[in-house]
Structures are given as C-alpha cells and as structure tokens.
Amino acid sequence: MDEFSLIQQFFSVAQNKTAQDGVILGIGDDAAIIKPAEGEVLLFTTDTLINGVHFPLDTAARAIGHKALAVNLSDIAAMAGQARWFTLALSLPEPDPAWLKDFSEGLFALAKQFSVSLVGGDTTRGPLSITLSVIGTIQEKRAIRRSTAKPGDAIYITGHLGTATLGLAAINDEITLSEIDLSNCRNKLDFPQPRLQEGYFLRDYASSMIDISDGLTSDLDHILRASDCRAVIDSESLKKALPATIDLPDRKVIEAALYGGDDYELLFTVAASKVLKLEQSWPHTFSPLTQIGEITKGEGMVLKGDNGQDMKITACGYNHFHD
Amino acid sequence: MDEFSLIQQFFSVAQNKTAQDGVILGIGDDAAIIKPAEGEVLLFTTDTLINGVHFPLDTAARAIGHKALAVNLSDIAAMAGQARWFTLALSLPEPDPAWLKDFSEGLFALAKQFSVSLVGGDTTRGPLSITLSVIGTIQEKRAIRRSTAKPGDAIYITGHLGTATLGLAAINDEITLSEIDLSNCRNKLDFPQPRLQEGYFLRDYASSMIDISDGLTSDLDHILRASDCRAVIDSESLKKALPATIDLPDRKVIEAALYGGDDYELLFTVAASKVLKLEQSWPHTFSPLTQIGEITKGEGMVLKGDNGQDMKITACGYNHFHD
Numbered sequence: 001m002d003e004f005s006l007i008q009q010f011f012s013v014a015q016n017k018t019a020q021d022g023v024i025l026g027i028g029d030d031a032a033i034i035k036p037a038e039g040e041v042l043l044f045t046t047d048t049l050i051n052g053v054h055f056p057l058d059t060a061a062r063a064i065g066h067k068a069l070a071v072n073l074s075d076i077a078a079m080a081g082q083a084r085w086f087t088l089a090l091s092l093p094e095p096d097p098a099w100l101k102d103f104s105e106g107l108f109a110l111a112k113q114f115s116v117s118l119v120g121g122d123t124t125r126g127p128l129s130i131t132l133s134v135i136g137t138i139q140e141k142r143a144i145r146r147s148t149a150k151p152g153d154a155i156y157i158t159g160h161l162g163t164a165t166l167g168l169a170a171i172n173d174e175i176t177l178s179e180i181d182l183s184n185c186r187n188k189l190d191f192p193q194p195r196l197q198e199g200y201f202l203r204d205y206a207s208s209m210i211d212i213s214d215g216l217t218s219d220l221d222h223i224l225r226a227s228d229c230r231a232v233i234d235s236e237s238l239k240k241a242l243p244a245t246i247d248l249p250d251r252k253v254i255e256a257a258l259y260g261g262d263d264y265e266l267l268f269t270v271a272a273s274k275v276l277k278l279e280q281s282w283p284h285t286f287s288p289l290t291q292i293g294e295i296t297k298g299e300g301m302v303l304k305g306d307n308g309q310d311m312k313i314t315a316c317g318y319n320h321f322h323d
Numbered sequence: 324m325d326e327f328s329l330i331q332q333f334f335s336v337a338q339n340k341t342a343q344d345g346v347i348l349g350i351g352d353d354a355a356i357i358k359p360a361e362g363e364v365l366l367f368t369t370d371t372l373i374n375g376v377h378f379p380l381d382t383a384a385r386a387i388g389h390k391a392l393a394v395n396l397s398d399i400a401a402m403a404g405q406a407r408w409f410t411l412a413l414s415l416p417e418p419d420p421a422w423l424k425d426f427s428e429g430l431f432a433l434a435k436q437f438s439v440s441l442v443g444g445d446t447t448r449g450p451l452s453i454t455l456s457v458i459g460t461i462q463e464k465r466a467i468r469r470s471t472a473k474p475g476d477a478i479y480i481t482g483h484l485g486t487a488t489l490g491l492a493a494i495n496d497e498i499t500l501s502e503i504d505l506s507n508c509r510n511k512l513d514f515p516q517p518r519l520q521e522g523y524f525l526r527d528y529a530s531s532m533i534d535i536s537d538g539l540t541s542d543l544d545h546i547l548r549a550s551d552c553r554a555v556i557d558s559e560s561l562k563k564a565l566p567a568t569i570d571l572p573d574r575k576v577i578e579a580a581l582y583g584g585d586d587y588e589l590l591f592t593v594a595a596s597k598v599l600k601l602e603q604s605w606p607h608t609f610s611p612l613t614q615i616g617e618i619t620k621g622e623g624m625v626l627k628g629d630n631g632q633d634m635k636i637t638a639c640g641y642n643h644f645h646d
Contacts, residue, residue: 024364028549029469030401030533031368031459038361041347044442045354046410046456050449078353087369089412089454119367126373126452131412131445133369133456136354143356145348210353226351 011088011104011121022084023117032119034085036137043136043143045075051128055190056171061099063190065106068130070192071213073114074264076136077199078211080144083116086134091126114196142203144268147226149208153269153295155231156278158198159287161216161241162253163188165260181246192264198286199266205278209268215261217301221315223269230298233258233313235305237292258303259316269295334411334427334444345407346440355442357408359460366459366466368398374451378513379494384422386513388429391453393515394536396437397587399459400522401534403467406439409457414449437519465526467591470549472531476592476618478554479601481521482610484539484564485576486511488583504569515587521609522589528601532591538584540624544638546592553621556581556636558628560615581626582639592618 011027025033036042049055049068059067069086076083088107092099111118116134167185169175177185195211202209208227210219220231238257239250246253265287270278275291282289293304303311334350348356359365372378372391382390392409399406411430415422434441439457490508492498500508518534525532531550533542543554561580562573569576588610593601598614605612616627626634 025466025468030398031366031404031457033364033402033461033466034367035364035463036359041356041358042365042458043354044357044408044410044456044458046412046443046445046454048412048414048445048447048449048454050414050447053448075353079356081354085367087367087456089369089371089456091371091373091452120369122369122371122454124371124373125376126371127450129414129449129452131369131371131454133367133410133412134354135365135367135458138356140358143348146352 011118021115021117023119026117026119027121032085034119034135039139040137041140041143043076043079043081043138044133045072046131046133047072047075048129048131056168059190061102062106064130065103066110066191068132069107069110070194070264072132072134073110073116073194073196074192074211074213076134077194077196078209078266079136079138080142080199080203080206080209081136081138082200083114083134083136083196085117085119086132088118088121089131090121091124091129093125093128114194144203144206144209145226146208146210146223149223149227149229149269149295150271151229151295151297152272153207154272154275154291155220155233155267155269155293155295156289156291157212157216157241157265157267158195158289159263159265160243161212161238161263161265162256162260163243164192164262165256166246168262175248175252177246184243189262192262193287194264195266195287201283201286202266202268205270205274206268207271209266212263212265212267213261215259215316216267217258217313218261218315219267220301223267224299224301228299230296230300230302231293232296232302232304233293235303237290241290241292258313334441344438344440346442349440349442350444355408357442357458362462363460364463364466366399366402366404366461367456368395369454369456370395370398371452371454379491382513384425385429387453388426389433389514391455392430392433393517393587395455395457396433396439396517396519397515397534397536399457400517400519401532401589402459402461403465403522403526403529403532404459404461405523406437406457406459406519408440408442409455411441411444412454413444414447414452416448416451437517461526467526467529467532468549469531469533469546472546472550472552472592472618473594474552474618474620475595476530477595477598477614478543478556478590478592478616478618479612479614480535480539480564480588480590481518481612482586482588483566484535484561484586484588485579485583486566487515487585488579489569491585498571498575500569507566512585515585516610517587518589518610524606524609525589525591528593528597529591530594532589535586535588535590536584538582538639539590540581540636541638542590543624546590547622547624551622553619554616554624555619556616556624556626558626560613564613564615581636
C-alpha cells in the first residue's frame with residue numbers, strides 16, 4: 001500500500017463524516033481551501049506528540065489519535081475560540097492497517113464531537129510522531145490572552161488537577177491506586193477532554209486564560225510573567241481539585257495538582273466584579289469550576305498552607321530539554 | 324536550556340524580522356491570532372521533512388531550515404496563492420545552539436524573501452523531524468486546482484527537471500558530474516526555490532496546477548486522475564528541461580526529468596487560447612517556461628519519442644511506503 005492509498009483509506013473517507021463547514025476544498029490538492037466568516041479572525045496553533053514522550057509506549061492507537069487532536073483543540077479552547085479545521089502530519093515506522101484504523105477512529109470521534117474538519121495531511125515513514133495544526137476562529141478582539149490578568153482577579157480552574165499524572169505514576173509502579181481510580185486516571189491521561197465549550201463560554205468572563213498542559217505552576221507562571229503579576233494559591237482549594245475517591249496523603253495530592261501535567265483543563269483569571277455572575281451562570285454540564293487563589297501585585301507564586309503559613313513555589317512542570 | 328528558552332532565543336526574536344502583515348498576536352500564547360483581508364479565502368497545507376528520508380543525513384542545518392519552509396511554500400505556489408503565516412514543529416535529539424542558529428537562519432532568510440511570518444511552534448525531543456504548516460491567502464474562486472485540466476490544453480513546467488535527483492545520485496556515487504554541475508545540482512537539492520511569484524502570476528493563465536515534489540510522472544498523474552484526462556509528453560522538449568551544461572546520455576536525462584523528485588518546480592496546463600499571451604508576457608526574471616506536451620482525451624501518459632514512436636509511461640516517482 002502506498003502513501004496515497006493509506007491517506008485515502010483512513011483519512012479522506014473518514015473526514016467526509018465530520019463537519020464540512022467552511023471547507024471549499026478538502027484533502028487531495030496541494031492545499032485545502034477554507035473560508036472563515038466575515039468579522040472572524042483566525043487562531044492558529046500546532047502541537048507534536050512523540051511516542052514515549054507525550055504518551056506511554058503501550059498507549060492504544062485510539063487514544064493516540066484522540067490525544068493528538070485533544071491537545072491542539074485545548075489550545076483553541078484556551079483562547080476562547082471555536083476549533084474549525086486541522087491538518088495531520090503522521091510519521092510511522094510502517095503502514096499498519098489495524099493501527100491506522102484505531103488511530104483514525106480515535107481522531108475522528110473527537111473531531112466529530114467538536115465539528116472540526118481534517119482538511120489536509122502528510123504521511124511519512126519514520127519514528128512514530130504526530131503533529132497536528134489547528135485553525136480556530138473567533139470574533140475580532142474577543143480572544144482571551146495570557147497577558148491580561150490583573151491584581152485582584154480570582155484564579156480558577158476547570159475540572160480536576162493531577163489525575164493524569166497520578167495515572168502515569170501508577171503505570172510506572174510509583175504509586176498504588178484502586179482499580180476504579182487507576183481506570184479513571186488512565187482514562188484522563190489517554191483521553192483528555194478539550195474544554196472548548198467552557199473556553200468559549202469564558203470569553204465573557206475570563207481576564208486571562210491558558211490550558212494546563214505542563215502543570216499548574218508551569219502554566220500559571222506563563223500567565224504571571226506575561227501579565228507581570230503574582231499569584232497566591234490556596235492549598236485547601238487545591239485539595240478539592242482531585243477526585244474525592246482517590247486516597248492519598250494530602251502532600252501527594254497537592255504535589256500532583258501543582259506539578260502534574262497532561263490534564264488539559266483551563267486555568268483562568270476573573271475580575272472580582274464578574275465572579276458572582278460566573279459562579280451563578282456556570283452550566284452544570286460543564287467541567288466543574290474551582291477557585292484556587294488570587295492574583296496580587298508583585299511576582300512569583302505563593303502557596304497558602306492550612307497552617308496559615310505561606311510557601312514560595314516555582315514552576316516545575318514537565319519541560320522538554322529541562323536541565 | 325529548556326524548551327521555552329530555545330524557542331525564544333532562535334524563533335521569537337528572529338520572527339520579528341519577518342513581515343508581520345495580518346499578525347495580531349504572534350508566538351507566545353496558546354495560539355496565534357491572525358487576520359486575513361476581506362474577500363480572501365485561506366489555503367492550508369502541511370509537510371514533514373524527516374532526516375535521511377527527505378534530505379541526505381549530511382545536509383547542512385541551514386539547508387534543512389530552508390527546505391522545510393520551501394516545500395510548504397511550494398504547495399501554496401501550486402494553488403496560485405500568497406503565502407502568509409506558518410507554524411514550526413521541530414523535533415530534535417538534543418538542543419544544539421550551533422545547529423539551531425544555522426537552521427533558523429536558513430528558515431528566516433526564505434521567510435523574509437517571501438514575506439511569510441512564523442506565528443507559532445512546538446519544540447520536542449525526538450529523532451530529527453520538521454513539520455511546517457502554512458496558511459496562504461487568495462481571492463475567492465481564484466485558486467488553481469488539480470482537477471480542471473481539459474483536452475487540448477498545453478502542458479508546461481517552470482525551470483529545470485531532474486537536477487535535484489542528479490545531485491542526489493552524484494552524492495550516492497551513482498553518477499559522476501563535473502564540479503560545477505555537482506554544485507548546481509546539490510544546490511537545487513538543498514535549496515529548492517518555491518515558485519510563488521510564478522504561481523501567483525499563473526492565476527490568470529493556468530487551467531490546472533501542481534508542484535513537482537515526487538517527480539514529473541507522479542505529479543502529472545495526480546492532475547490526469549483528478550481531471551480525467553490523458554497526457555502526451557514530448558521527449559525533445561523534456562531534454563531541454565535539464566541545464567545544457569550537464570553531459571549525460573539522453574536516456575539518463577529523460578529518466579531524471581520523468582522520475583526525479585525534489586525539484587519543486589510548477590507543472591501546469593494552459594488552454595490553447597491563452598498559450599501565446601502566456602509566452603509573450605512571462606517575465607524574464609521568472610524561472611524559465613517550457614512546454615513539454617499536451618492534454619488529450621483518455622487516460623494515462625505517453626512519451627512521444629524523437630523516432631516518432633509513442634511509449635506508455637507510468638507514475639514512478641518517489642513514494643513513501645511504496646511496495
């Protein structure tokens with residue numbers, strides 16, 4: 001089977017089942033032709049997943065397909081945009097129809113869920129790696145950036161933090177989890193849910209926003225540096241950010257929440273004047289909302305302990321090429 | 324040095340020197356924000372280069388940076404579009420400042436030449452591979468596709484064919500070239516010039532268009548299948564498509580022109596009524612123009628020999644995962 005048959009079999013056909021909104025010409029020419037609506041600006045992002053780095057070596061093909069798209073959609077969510085079109089660059093050691101079938105099913109199930117269309121790609125022989133590029137759209141001047149947090153803003157997260165990293169720790173035999181917790185944590189690691197609905201809803205509320213890919217401290221640090229602010233994180237709130245079923249010492253829970261990556265929840269700030277309305281209007285079908293701290297003047301991050309003492313914390317999330 | 328410092332040092336800074344037309348927010352947030360002009364549609368394409376597959380293992384970093392962008396810009400050229408913005412996904416085994424400096428210089432020199440802006444990226448540790456995604460723009464309904472060639476159209480190419488493949492053959496000691504020819508052929512292999520000016524000019528002339536990446540027969544076959552046509556190629560014209568200095572038997576020259584990949588010239592068809600005007604108005608600063616054959620009714624490709632005999636030819640360009 002040659003490259004063109006591969007692409008045709010698994011991607012050209014499948015993509016016809018996803019939304020075609022704005023696609024004038026899809027896969028099969030030198031470039032796709034797409035048409036945004038008037039008044040929209042584009043959001044453009046790219047992310048690579050490498051075997052054994054961004055997912056464990058034993059990860060199911062379906063999960064890899066899902067995750068490759070999810071991490072990119074999460075970036076569009078973090079700008080408060082709507083994801084629309086994507087390209088897929090897939091390197092794999094050899095064409096394996098069973099693997100490709102599962103991979104494409106994982107990819108297209110998520111694409112369908114969020115009405116995003118595959119419009120182009122490139123398949124090459126090489127070590128397994130997947131790079132997706134996504135274009136999203138948003139009304140001009142409505143995108144939420146990292147650089148616009150202000151002292152006095154409340155700091156929020158969606159969903160649970162640390163779940164994915166605990167799943168990875170359990171796979172690596174570093175901790176022991178109950179069967180149900182292991183299954184939940186592994187599911188979060190393998191099938192992260194991009195918070196597109198939540199992000200889009202937040203365009204009316206968030207003063208700044210980022211998605212948590214490298215870990216809370218690491219990604220909060222990006223907001224703080226870009227916005228020239230300081231953050232005080234409340235350790236009691238952080239404890240609530242892990243699912244209640246997981247039975248681990250508080251210290252482990254807080255460490256996982258602070259430094260664990262791969263959760264793909266949203267981290268955002270909200271002006272004090274909008275906090276009440278946000279909490280009242282947050283749909284119950286969304287990923288849960290938790291206030292975890294406050295933006296203040298200054299720089300750096302502080303963890304406010306339940307003993308009343310403050311502890312300085314630093315960005316130590318997962319980092320490629322870290323010394 | 325961590326991932327973020329790497330990106331900042333070589334890419335965030337350098338990108339400020341390229342055109343910023345339409346860039347509302349560049350590198351450094353979850354996604355770039357870009358704004359096409361009214362009435363424009365988008366062209367969206369992605370291509371991966373893998374070490375030892377898409378360039379010889381000894382290729383200079385500067386050439387790799389150039390070529391990674393060039394092959395993507397070539398796809399925009401083949402649609403008759405203008406290249407505008409791109410993202411860079413770079414996997415490399417370890418951060419090597421000298422390599423990154425040369426790579427980014429090659430990349431940005433070409434980006435500057437065609438006023439295209441780097442707006443985002445992802446750097447990961449892994450085997451050397453580079454995936455770029457490019458967004459181009461074009462007035463609605465002006466893009467030139469593969470599927471619109473018609474019987475009676477003339478078939479044209481820009482520039483020389485087979486040069487890059489002869490360079491590769493010489494590197495692999497399969498043929499011997501003079502020093503100057505080797506240098507020219509290696510230069511074409513390492514630093515292909517995307518034909519963006521030529522492609523944009525052709526929006527008024529071409530009935531169909533593609534860039535020659537896999538080889539003439541392979542890429543012509545894409546046009547023929549998409550347009551449901553047949554092509555007759557003239558072998559005398561094809562001989563002229565190699566630089567006159569190269570001293571090789573006719574058979575080798577024609578083989579290189581028919582099957583050699585990596586030239587990134589444009590292959591296009593022109594209605595008979597537009598041929599004269601095209602030839603008269605083709606700027607002399609452009610890559611030279613050569614008519615190499617004609618589109619007819621039917622299917623497949625035929626090579627018309629100088630002995631008057633026709634020979635059936637098939638698509639045998641370079642093909643990943645080819646049996």
